Amino acid sequence: MKLYALFKKTWAMSLLIFVLLVSLTPVSQAAAFLSVAQALENQNNSVQTVKGYVVGQPTGTSTVITSNYPNDYALALADSSNETNTDKMVYVQIPSNLRSTFGLQSHSELKGKSLTVTGTLTPYFSHSGIKSVTSISTETGGTDPAPDPTEPTVPVEDYYRTAAEKTGNSLKTELHNIIDHHTELSYSAVWEALKKTDEDPANANNVILLYTGRSQAKGTNGGGVDDWNREHVWAKSHGDFGTAMGPGTDLHHLRPADVSVNSTRGNLDFDNGGTEHSEALGNYFDSDSWEPRDEVKGDVARMLFYMAVRYEGDVSDEPDLELNNTVNNGTAPYHGKLSVLLQWNAQDPVDDRERRRNDIIYSDYQHNRNPFIDHPEWVNEIWN
Known part of the structure; x- marks a missing residue:
């Protein structure tokens, strides 16, 4: 009887530990994101969330401007807010419904801020990029919704x-x-x-x-x-x-x-x-x-x-x-x-x-x- 009671107690403890681990796993996965360096290494058309600092607006394969932004259609992220080497940046194509919130012509104050971007890791401007973006959020939250597929691509x-x-x-x-x-x-x-x-x-x-x-x-x-x-x-x-x-x-x-x-x-x-x-x-x-x-x-x-x-x-x-x-x-x-x-x-x-x-x-x-x-x-x- 003592062996049975010990087995029962051990089994119950194991089950409790298993349940706790399962319940914690999704939280850890949900919080995961890639650095810009990791995004640069994984241009494989996978959907990922990338975190980085806004360093400017890409206007060409190796050109990122930091002022006098011509429009709200793109931004560049890096792991450092002071990065100037475009090889260490990932270019983000901003969908039409997020441009008024995250476009640099409308919000130049975003430069230097930390953002998380969820989208497909694929080249943009013939440079490592993120396209088909479904959400962008500041470090403190405020995620915008995915684009409405019925919305015109261009205003x-x-x-x-x-x-x-x-x-x-x-x-x-x-x-x-x-x-x-x-x-x-x-x-x-x-x-x-x-x-x-x-x-x-x-x-x-x-x-x-x-x-x-x-x-x-x-x-x-x-x-x-x-x-x-x-x-x-x-x-x-x-x-x-x-x-x-x-x-x-x-x-x-x-x-x-x-x-x-x-x-x-x-x-x-x-x-x-x-x-x-x-x-x-x-x-x-x-x-x-x-x-x-x-x-x-x-x-x-x-x-x-x-x-x-x-x-x-x-x-x-x-x-x-x-x-x-x-x-x-x-x-x-x-x-x-x-x-x-x-x-x-x-x-x-x-x-x-x-x-x-x-x-x-x-x-x-x-x-x-x-x-x-x-x-x-x-x-x-x-x-x-």
């Missing part, structure tokens, strides 16, 4: 607030001021960006080529005959800006295109007519102009309208690009044919693929938008 109307009720040159000037000073990419970074902006929605391994409409493997970019390369829709010789950062790397007019088709298009202005291209059916060309297929006529027009507003020559190293009603513009900073582009804008309305592309460029890369995708009616307000 478009707020973005254009200062352009309201303007017309003509006043509208053109105000839109320039809104979309100016975007984050600039290197020409090599354009390769990876296009793989995302022009991804085939039916096949994530492919991109859609502009003129042929062909779905082609992302990894076949290059200079070979059947490769795809970076097409400057505003021909880079029209203004002689080449591939310089700014107009030469602006994603709003760069698209994947078949190498040989791109070569045929060259620096031709846009107009109707010519001979149909044997590889890019539906596209026509002659000695001085190129006509794209019907499905992208509006896309082409709105890309050129964007370029004519974004680049006004008000910065010393940027050209003043303008649309005119001629062809054979050569190296002059002009592109035509305006009357035809106006027709194409009306003929081929904005579609969801264009809108998605505009959103990606805005949120992930340049942080500016093409106004004529959001408001195609503004085309006729400016060029009438």
Whole structure:
């Protein structure tokens, strides 16, 4: 009997210890978070909570600014509030519903503060990052809720607030001021960006080529005959800006295109007519102009309208690009044919693929938008 009583007592104590351990385990797990250094080492698309100090706003792969923040879309965390080495920072993409609370343009006082961020460990700005963020909180609490999936990705109307009720040159000037000073990419970074902006929605391994409409493997970019390369829709010789950062790397007019088709298009202005291209059916060309297929006529027009507003020559190293009603513009900073582009804008309305592309460029890369995708009616307000 004594042995039975001892066994019973020992079993009861063991059970109590087990229950206590089980009850304590979730608390420990819930409190766990990664340091920034650990987040940098584990860019594996896992969902984690990271704790660090706000050290600035990333504007490029190796650029973090610490004042005069351009917007509320991103912040950089480090394990030290005084960190200046971007290799020791993790870049956080702030979702739209958290920007008014944790964006640095709205709350510059957050610099130096400790935050915890829950999201997916994956590159942002081609740098170790946290995206698809579900919550951000200060060290003392105050976690904001996860984004509402029905909420627009980008607060478009707020973005254009200062352009309201303007017309003509006043509208053109105000839109320039809104979309100016975007984050600039290197020409090599354009390769990876296009793989995302022009991804085939039916096949994530492919991109859609502009003129042929062909779905082609992302990894076949290059200079070979059947490769795809970076097409400057505003021909880079029209203004002689080449591939310089700014107009030469602006994603709003760069698209994947078949190498040989791109070569045929060259620096031709846009107009109707010519001979149909044997590889890019539906596209026509002659000695001085190129006509794209019907499905992208509006896309082409709105890309050129964007370029004519974004680049006004008000910065010393940027050209003043303008649309005119001629062809054979050569190296002059002009592109035509305006009357035809106006027709194409009306003929081929904005579609969801264009809108998605505009959103990606805005949120992930340049942080500016093409106004004529959001408001195609503004085309006729400016060029009438």
